[in-house]
Amino acid sequence: MADCLFCAIASGSAPAFVVASSSSAVAFLDTRPVFKGHVLVAPRSHVVTLTDLPVADLSEYFGFVRTLAGAVETGLSAGGTFVAINNKVSQSVPHLHTHVVPRTKGDGLRGFFWPRTRYESDEEAAAYASKIAAVIPS
Template sequence: MTACIFCAIVAGEAEASRVAENELCVAFLDIGPFTTGHTLIVPKRHAVTFTDLTPQEAGALAELGQRVARALQTSGLPCDGLNLWMANGEVAGQDVFHAHLHVIPRLSGDGLKMAVRPAHPSRAALDKVAATLRSALQP
């Protein structure tokens, strides 16, 4: 396995500006923040993507992300809103292959833009995709 910077941070072997942690996850500031307070939440166990997490780890990631989001809203740091973002896989923009949730404070007029959304599909097309997903969710 190649060296994982997030595993090194979790182990205390690499520098990080830690914010918080719980039993299964650690929160620290992003070294290339979009805005002040941009925080990453990572599981302590190495897992490449969200779907590699156990249900307990996914819950702990969400819980710590929510705590950090609340702290950003009440800290006095500039925060008019928040984005929660997670990339899974290279094609989705993941560049560190250890699952991580971005908690990004947003400011009015900060210039950050999300990708342009495609045209809305028909209800029939949406229903077909929903049926496919329901089928895949069956035990």
């Protein structure tokens, strides 16, 4: 897609600090990292959200994400990683990308980046679960 920054990075026509690449994905440093070494992994093909990624590409894509999670941890001597995907909301570039953020104990990052809530009852929780389960293809 001509006007997509991540497509341009994947094709090499836009600059980025590329960490690794494969035939199907590219990993590069986030320009506004949560912590230094925060990597974004994006598929080379233009898809906007995780649900747009073809099922046939899941294994290769997440295998690459897995590799990057290990590399970030080992390469930066991090205690672990935080791996996350935003779909539409909080997705600053409309191209699927997975955040791989290095973590260390006591780094100050606590919980999630959004407010938490509770279900009013077990019945309400079960109703939400049923709504989601109902649309999952069998």
